[in-house]
Amino acid sequence: xxxxxxxxxxxxxxxxxxxxxxxxxxxxxxxxxxxxxxxxxxxxxxxxxxxxxxxxxxxxxxxxxxxxxxxxxxxxxxxxxxxxxxxxxxxxxxxxxxxxxxxxxxxxxxxxxxxxxxxxxxxxxxxxxxxxxxxxxxxxxxxxxxxxxxxxxxxxxxxxxxxxxxxxxxxxxxxxxxxxxxxxxxxxxxxxxxxxxxxxxxxxxxxxxxxxxxxxxxxxxxxxxxxxxxxxxxxxxxxxxxxxxxxxxxxxxxxxxxxxxxxxxxxxxxxxxxxxxxxxxxxxxxxxxxxxxxxxxxxxxxxxxxxxxxxx
Amino acid sequence: xxxxxxxxxxxxxxxxxxxxxxxxxxxxxxxxxxxxxxxxxxxxxxxxxxxxxxxxxxxxxxxxxxxxxxxxxxxxxxxxxxxxxxxxxxxxxxxxxxxxxxxxxxxxxxxxxxxxxxxxxxxxxxxxxxxxxxxxxxxxxxxxxxxxxxxxxxxxxxxxxxxxxxxxxxxxxxxxxxxxxxxxxxxxxxxxxxxxxxxxxxxxxxxxxxxxxxxxxxxxxxxxxxxxxxxxxxxxxxxxxxxxxxxxxxxxxxxxxxxxxxxxxxxxxxxxxxxxxxxxxxxxxxxxxxxxxxxxxxxxxxxxxxxxxxxx
Numbered sequence: 001x002x003x004x005x006x007x008x009x010x011x012x013x014x015x016x017x018x019x020x021x022x023x024x025x026x027x028x029x030x031x032x033x034x035x036x037x038x039x040x041x042x043x044x045x046x047x048x049x050x051x052x053x054x055x056x057x058x059x060x061x062x063x064x065x066x067x068x069x070x071x072x073x074x075x076x077x078x079x080x081x082x083x084x085x086x087x088x089x090x091x092x093x094x095x096x097x098x099x100x101x102x103x104x105x106x107x108x109x110x111x112x113x114x115x116x117x118x119x120x121x122x123x124x125x126x127x128x129x130x131x132x133x134x135x136x137x138x139x140x141x142x143x144x145x146x147x148x149x150x151x152x153x154x155x156x157x158x159x160x161x162x163x164x165x166x167x168x169x170x171x172x173x174x175x176x177x178x179x180x181x182x183x184x185x186x187x188x189x190x191x192x193x194x195x196x197x198x199x200x201x202x203x204x205x206x207x208x209x210x211x212x213x214x215x216x217x218x219x220x221x222x223x224x225x226x227x228x229x230x231x232x233x234x235x236x237x238x239x240x241x242x243x244x245x246x247x248x249x250x251x252x253x254x255x256x257x258x259x260x261x262x263x264x265x266x267x268x269x270x271x272x273x274x275x276x277x278x279x280x281x282x283x284x285x286x287x288x289x290x291x292x293x294x295x296x297x298x299x300x301x302x303x304x305x306x307x308x309x310x311x312x
Numbered sequence: 313x314x315x316x317x318x319x320x321x322x323x324x325x326x327x328x329x330x331x332x333x334x335x336x337x338x339x340x341x342x343x344x345x346x347x348x349x350x351x352x353x354x355x356x357x358x359x360x361x362x363x364x365x366x367x368x369x370x371x372x373x374x375x376x377x378x379x380x381x382x383x384x385x386x387x388x389x390x391x392x393x394x395x396x397x398x399x400x401x402x403x404x405x406x407x408x409x410x411x412x413x414x415x416x417x418x419x420x421x422x423x424x425x426x427x428x429x430x431x432x433x434x435x436x437x438x439x440x441x442x443x444x445x446x447x448x449x450x451x452x453x454x455x456x457x458x459x460x461x462x463x464x465x466x467x468x469x470x471x472x473x474x475x476x477x478x479x480x481x482x483x484x485x486x487x488x489x490x491x492x493x494x495x496x497x498x499x500x501x502x503x504x505x506x507x508x509x510x511x512x513x514x515x516x517x518x519x520x521x522x523x524x525x526x527x528x529x530x531x532x533x534x535x536x537x538x539x540x541x542x543x544x545x546x547x548x549x550x551x552x553x554x555x556x557x558x559x560x561x562x563x564x565x566x567x568x569x570x571x572x573x574x575x576x577x578x579x580x581x582x583x584x585x586x587x588x589x590x591x592x593x594x595x596x597x598x599x600x601x602x603x604x605x606x607x608x609x610x611x612x613x614x615x616x617x618x619x620x621x622x623x624x
Contacts, residue, residue, distance in 0.1 A: 084406075
């Protein structure tokens with residue numbers, strides 16, 4: 001793979017290679033791990049490493065019971081160490097990352113992480129400070145409607161983390177003020193805001209995947225979708241909108257009922273804008289093994305576009 | 313304590329204060345913890361933090377059984393992370409330090425360490441690379457005779473770490489080639505080499521503390537002992553010698569039977585060379601609670617002299 005290595009960025013006289021860094025921020029159970037999984041699959045684990053920065057907890061589950069805040073509060077996390085570790089990774093250096101075991105709620109033996117060509121950083125707080133944001137080439141915020149996120153969280157925390165539905169709902173309520181103060185404000189620092197949701201004007205049946213609405217902010221250079229998308233495409237369209245704060249931005253809608261063929265055509269067209277051999281990676285768009293979503297696949301493809309483009 | 317803070321070193325435009333860093337290197341059971349303890353007592357834990365860099369083990373005790381080397385081998389340790397953390401501390405930054413639990417032999421939850429005015433770093437490898445050495449203002453190597461170190465190690469590892477004497481002896485034998493290759497070579501990078509040993513020409517009884525031989529290399533500026541020590545002092549003397557490699561160095565001998573009064577006089581004279589209020593700290597020189605050694609006290613006092621002098 002010497003050509004790949006040569007394409008990694010290196011400043012003159014510098015020994016370590018600087019990876020391309022992507023942040024995926026969002027509240028608990030907003031879909032970060034699902035989105036990340038497809039990107040790692042698409043790039044291959046030999047070129048890509050993904051870490052979760054929720055491991056920078058100061059307290060274990062037992063100790064948190066005596067604390068006046070939830071894990072969403074910055075004071076509940078070693079934000080300064082997270083900043084330090086993100087800076088080190090961005091410089092191509094290894095870190096000894098703390099590890100929080102979600103299944104037991106305990107802090108355990110740390111893990112040695114070496115950056116690869118691409119580093120994906122997902123979690124509650126990756127965009128929370130100016131220093132962390134400066135480490136990233138591309139930043140994403142996951143912004144599902146609250147009712148959908150609640151469903152996802154109840155489903156996951158009861159299945160995988162040993163909580164009862166009542167505990168999860170109480171937890172969501174306790175976390176709400178800190179979600180508002182510390183998680184949702186990161187949205188405005190993202191280059192791309194991703195919302196998976198049903199289209200309110202349609203009554204899609206439950207087996208239709210959620211649609212995706214991607215806010216593509218002009219803070220980075222996106223693929224030329226206005227050129228690539230034909231006007232008569234009924235399941236994917238691009239429009240200029242104003243964001244909540246009034247700033248202009250592109251908004252891409254990909255309907256849940258978009259066909260694999262339609263989505264595949266746009267994916268190929270986006271991929272052709274890159275100087276890459278071969279076509280787009282085949283293994284993206286999986287919600288769970290066997291369950292596929294074209295809106296998810298297109299979202300992941302656009303992120304892969306940015307990661308590959310950022311190397312140059 | 314505003315005056316103390318002002319005296320901490322800060323480079324123009326830099327936010328964090330840089331601590332004075334002391335390394336105490338030496339083989340297992342060479343007396344590092346005892347020496348460090350008196351320094352922390354002397355400075356006060358509000359001004360001083362001590363860390364042990366043997367926590368940077370890659371493997372726990374169980375995993376090490378399958379490894380072809382002992383913990384003395386650099387490949388058994390995250391030397392790169394140790395370098396990184398020492399650099400961060402030297403810059404006044406906090407670290408999330410790994411923790412190795414000697415009583416169970418397992419790697420556990422890491423520990424947040426913020427540098428204070430003084431940082432003491434003891435362990436097997438603090439002087440093992442050029443980058444680590446560059447972090448220190450003062451460097452010490454503990455160099456007891458092997459038979460004394462063996463006694464200390466058997467005593468400690470059976471009392472505190474749950475080994476049998478036979479296991480400790482087998483361990484010492486297994487470690488010997490790596491002691492030679494990786495631990496003892498650090499001796500030549502130390503500003504001060506400390507050897508606690510009986511004086512071979514005397515037959516001191518067992519209740520007389522060991523004498524100290526301090527090699528004071530001209531790599532840092534030592535207190536003017538040749539002026540401070542009178543020629544008729546029979547229990548402490550200074551001479552110029554050649555080190556093993558032929559380089560000239562000062563050698564200070566403090567006899568185990570030196571009286572508290574004699575040692576105290578020299579301590580006061582050394583202390584007077586500093587711009588410090590009050591006298592030398594009273595709580596140094598303890599081998600164990602209630603057991604005092606004047607050679608240890610003087611060794612610690614000379615190190616305190618260097619730490620305080622290095623701030624300026």
